[in-house]
Amino acid sequence: MLQTIEAVIDEKGVLRFLEPFKLPKLRRVLITILDEEPAEDLFNLALASEAVLAKDWLRPEEDEAWSHLAQLPSL
Secondary structure (H helix, E strand, O other): OOOOOEEOOOOOEEEEEOOOOOOOOOOOOOOOOOOOOOHHHHHHHHHHHHHHHHHOOHHHHHHHHHHHHHOOOOO
């Protein structure tokens, strides 16, 4: 199933998702860069959601769920 998730990339190349989401396992992604700047309120929403997402992402359960990635070869 394809899923579209809106995000913004800041001037440093940091990708910030506008809504929280979870994936059941490792997935490939394709990123399309749109030829328009985000509305100011969308960018602020991304910044505000980062703290909320961090609480979920920084749990020991998340570390365990993604630990298999450390065994993948480096790109």
